[in-house]
Every structure is written in C-alpha cells, then in structure tokens.
Amino acid sequence: MVDSPLVDAWHAARAEERRSLQIPGHKNRYAADTTDSSVFAADLLGPLIRDDLALQGGVDDNALSHRFVEQAEALWAAAVGADYARFLVGGSSQGNISALSTVAEPGRPVAVDRTSHRSTQAALVISGARPVWVYPTIHPEFHLPVGLPADSVAEVPADATALFVTSPSYVGTITDVTAVAARAHARGLVLVVDQAWGAHLDFLPGRGALACGADLAVTSVHKALLGYTQTAVVAMRDERVARAHLDRCVDLTATTSPSVTLLASIDATRAALVEDEGVALARTAELVDGMRRRLARVRGLVVLDEATAGCPMDPFKVTLVLPGTGVSGLDLAAALWEDGHGVETADRDTLVLTMTLADDADTAEHVSETIAAMVEARRTEPRPPTPGAVWRVEPEVVVTPREAFFARRRRLPLREAIGEVSAEQFCPYPPGVPLLAPGERVTVEAVDAIEAAGRVGRVAYSSDPTLATIEVVDAI
Ligand SMILES: Cc1ncc(COP(=O)(O)O)c(C=O)c1O
Numbered sequence: 001m002v003d004s005p006l007v008d009a010w011h012a013a014r015a016e017e018r019r020s021l022q023i024p025g026h027k028n029r030y031a032a033d034t035t036d037s038s039v040f041a042a043d044l045l046g047p048l049i050r051d052d053l054a055l056q057g058g059v060d061d062n063a064l065s066h067r068f069v070e071q072a073e074a075l076w077a078a079a080v081g082a083d084y085a086r087f088l089v090g091g092s093s094q095g096n097i098s099a100l101s102t103v104a105e106p107g108r109p110v111a112v113d114r115t116s117h118r119s120t121q122a123a124l125v126i127s128g129a130r131p132v133w134v135y136p137t138i139h140p141e142f143h144l145p146v147g148l149p150a151d152s153v154a155e156v157p158a159d160a161t162a163l164f165v166t167s168p169s170y171v172g173t174i175t176d177v178t179a180v181a182a183r184a185h186a187r188g189l190v191l192v193v194d195q196a197w198g199a200h201l202d203f204l205p206g207r208g209a210l211a212c213g214a215d216l217a218v219t220s221v222h223k224a225l226l227g228y229t230q231t232a233v234v235a236m237r238d239e240r241v242a243r244a245h246l247d248r249c250v251d252l253t254a255t256t257s258p259s260v261t262l263l264a265s266i267d268a269t270r271a272a273l274v275e276d277e278g279v280a281l282a283r284t285a286e287l288v289d290g291m292r293r294r295l296a297r298v299r300g301l302v303v304l305d306e307a308t309a310g311c312p313m314d315p316f317k318v319t320l321v322l323p324g325t326g327v328s329g330l331d332l333a334a335a336l337w338e339d340g341h342g343v344e345t346a347d348r349d350t351l352v353l354t355m356t357l358a359d360d361a362d363t364a365e366h367v368s369e370t371i372a373a374m375v376e377a378r379r380t381e382p383r384p385p386t387p388g389a390v391w392r393v394e395p396e397v398v399v400t401p402r403e404a405f406f407a408r409r410r411r412l413p414l415r416e417a418i419g420e421v422s423a424e425q426f427c428p429y430p431p432g433v434p435l436l437a438p439g440e441r442v443t444v445e446a447v448d449a450i451e452a453a454g455r456v457g458r459v460a461y462s463s464d465p466t467l468a469t470i471e472v473v474d475a476i
C-alpha cells in the first residue's frame with residue numbers, strides 16, 4: 001500500500017468532532033452528514049465548505065508537529081524524480097511567480113519564452129529582472145507554436161541568469177527540453193519549465209521536464225491530473241537551485257492558512273498514480289489516440305500529432321486545426337457547449353480539448369462522433385488560416401516590467417497610445433498570454449491584435465474592460 005500521509009491526516013481530522021476556538025471561522029460545523037440547520041447560513045454554506053479542513057488547528061496542531069505537508073511533498077518529489085517539491089494552492093500562477101523569482105535578479109536579464117502565461121510577468125515585477133524574450137518555432141501552415149528551438153539559447157545574453165520555457169504549450173505541443181537543457185546548462189543558465197499542462201508527464205518515464213534536465217518545474221495538479229482546483233506543485237533539482245531560496249520565493253506568495261482539502265488532493269493524486277503504475281495514464285493516452293485517429297478521417301480536418309505538428313505532443317490533448325473544413329472553431333465550441341461539452345480553448349482556426357484520467361471510452365467516442373457530425377453539418381469552402389496574434393508577439397521592451405508597473409501612469413485612448421510604453425497587460429483568456437505587457441512599446445500591431453481579440457472573446461487584466469483606453473507610463 002502506497003503511503004499518503006496528508007490524506008490519512010485529513011481523514012482522521014474529518015472524523016473528529018472538535019469544537020475549536022480558532023480559525024477557520026466556519027469551525028467545520030457544516031461537516032455533519034446531515035447539515036445542522038441551526039448553524040448560521042447552513043443552507044447557503046453547508047455544501048460548499050463541508051469538507052474544508054485547515055492545516056493549523058485542523059489536521060495538525062498549531063506547531064504543525066507532524067509535518068504532514070513536508071512528508072507529502074517529499075513523497076511527491078521522490079515520485080517525479082525531484083530533489084525537493086512544494087505544494088501550492090495558488091495554482092501554477094503561484095508556481096511560475098515563485099520559480100521565476102527564484103532564478104531572476106534585479107536589473108539582470110532573464111530569458112523568457114514570450115508565449116508564456118501572464119503569471120511570469122508578476123515574477124518580473126517582483127524581481128525587477130529585465131526580460132529577454134525568446135520565441136517558439138511557429139508552424140508554417142497552422143501558425144501554432146511547436147516548441148522552443150534549442151538554438152534560441154545562443155541568443156540569450158551572457159549575463160542572463162536563467163531561461164524560462166513553457167512546455168507543453170496550450171495547444172499541446174512539446175519543446176525538446178533535453179536539448180534546451182543541455183544548451184542552457186552549457187551557458188550557465190538555470191532552466192525553468194512551466195509544465196502547468198503536463199503534470200501527467202512527470203509520471204511517464206523520461207517525459208517530465210525534470211527528467212529531461214530542467215532545474216525547476218511548475219505543474220498544475222488540477223489541469224491534466226485530478227487535484228482540487230487551484231492545486232499545483234513546484235519541484236526542483238539541487239544542482240543549480242538552492243532549496244532555501246525557492247522556499248523564500250514560495251513563501252513570499254503563499255497563504256499562511258492553506259486548505260488541507262486542497263493539499264491532500266495533491267497527495268492523493270500522487271499516491272493513486274504511484275499505486276496504479278501507469279495503467280490509467282496509458283488508457284487515457286489510448287483514448288486520445290483513438291479520438292485523433294477518428295477525427296483525422298474528417299475531410300479537411302488536421303489533428304495535431306507528432307507527424308502533423310513535427311514535434312512531440314501532449315498525450316492528453318486533442319488539438320484540431322479547422323481551416324480545411326471551412327468551419328469556425330468558435331462556432332464549434334458554442335455548439336459543443338450547448339451539447340454539454342465545454343472545450344479547453346477555441347479560436348477561429350483551432351479547437352483544443354483536454355482529456356484526463358477522469359474520461360472514459362464512451363465520452364471519447366461520443367465527443368469524436370459529435371465533433372465529426374458538427375463539422376459535416378457546418379462544412380463550407382476551405383479557407384486560408386488566420387495566424388493567431390498571441391503566439392507571434394515580438395515586443396520592444398522599453399523599460400522593465402517592474403519599472404512600468406510602479407511608474408506614474410496616464411490614460412489615453414488606445415489608438416492614441418501608439419508609440420507610448422504600456423503600463424498594463426492586455427491578455428486574451430484563454431490562453432492567458434499577454435498581447436501587450438507593462439514596459440512594452442504600444443504598436444499598431446498590438447492595438448490591432450487587442451481590438452481583434454476583444455471582438456471575439458475576453459481580454460483580461462487591463463484597467464478598462466471596454467478596451468477603449470490604456471494606461472501608459474507617464475514618468476518613472
Ligand atoms: C502555460 C500556463 N502556465 C500557467 C498557468 C496558470 O495556471 P493556474 O491556473 O494553475 O494558476 C496557465 C493557466 O492556464 C497556463 O496556461
């Protein structure tokens with residue numbers, strides 16, 4: 001039987017009927033099977049927080065004498081071939097902020113893949129490092145990122161501290177981390193991989209970022225695996241990173257009151273995967289293979305796999321390229337939503353589905369047949385693809401993200417701001433990659449892309465939700 005210390009501690013605490021004199025304020029009064037209607041707001045709150053157990057004064061005493069979290073983190077680290085790991089309840093966003101802050105230094109360059117998630121920008125604000133952007137190869141036909149070329153390491157300035165890469169990408173394409181790690185280490189760079197979408201890769205021999213040579217890796221346990229929403233892990237190897245510094249950077253952003261219900265779901269996920277020895281992972285990968293084969297038979301539809309993408313693919317992602325069918329991914333996503341299937345992301349040309357260990361053969365078959373039929377019903381003339389702007393942003397960094405973030409600002413109509421320096425982020429969500437970020441020059445291309453993105457979806461994190469105006473740097 002595989003150990004799961006945090007899960008065991010959670011169950012033991014859940015079974016106790018304590019009348020605590022400390023937080024959490026709800027005091028687990030909603031935990032009885034039949035909600036006690038005499039407790040304030042039981043009808044509203046009971047089902048929502050029935051299973052919420054705190055660490056301090058809940059699962060453990062105030063001194064955290066049993067060190068349950070540290071035990072569980074050590075078991076995770078051992079399972080994924082890391083030397084050290086920290087559990088997070090702030091998602092891979094917190095993981096990216098912690099990991100990049102660990103390797104960045106004020107005023108020094110750090111090389112970052114510009115298709116990275118918006119959370120990397122927060123680490124740049126915290127650290128004051130100067131981003132030097134590197135870019136993945138863009139597929140010539142599908143205009144999607146297909147991995148960071150190892151050669152791009154040569155462009156990183158000699159005084160840079162680290163290289164930050166995102167793999168798998170949102171569309172499931174995977175960078176050759178082994179090649180990038182070899183080049184990065186030869187140049188004295190620490191390699192950080194945002195593997196938010198690839199937590200399952202750590203449990204497939206030789207496929208996880210750390211196994212391929214990364215020094216730090218961030219994974220969302222709630223995305224490809226089975227953890228509670230918000231759960232993530234940052235894991236590291238000792239050779240080039242100091243545990244104490246990672247700890248400092250995690251603790252900089254961590255709550256002092258984590259929910260053990262969230263943390264124990266990370267422990268449970270790891271224990272289940274170790275016990276299962278890869279059977280369920282292989283089954284999901286087979287389901288995905290089957291979906292890809294079925295959908296590849298739809299005329300004009302391109303299904304990303306190693307052959308079509310020309311790079312390794314996330315075994316849990318189904319990514320469809322639609323222009324050859326004439327169908328819009330946005331229309332298809334809306335129809336699938338009506339049918340009860342929210343998709344991971346869609347734009348005019350692509351549709352991305354995330355499959356996990358929670359999916360079964362019936363779902364995989366139903367979804368494949370439904371999509372095939374929906375495409376046939378909407379088929380029109382093939383059209384040329386429209387390159388997605390988020391994967392091709394090549395900004396001019398005028399001042400550091402930190403300088404722009406803390407600068408005095410003024411507001412301008414968006415188009416009148418061309419030539420100025422942005423003080424804020426414009427971020428189509430999904431995929432959460434900024435079209436424009438603090439410190440970057442506002443260009444015609446950026447404004448066109450922001451307006452186009454605003455017409456079809458949500459552009460997040462700018463101060464004016466109508467996108468009519470922008471805050472620019474006034475004075476530093
Ligand atoms: C590549 C990438 N990294 C990090 C994150 C942040 O993950 P989380 O939602 O777990 O904070 C996301 C979110 O979608 C992402 O796409």
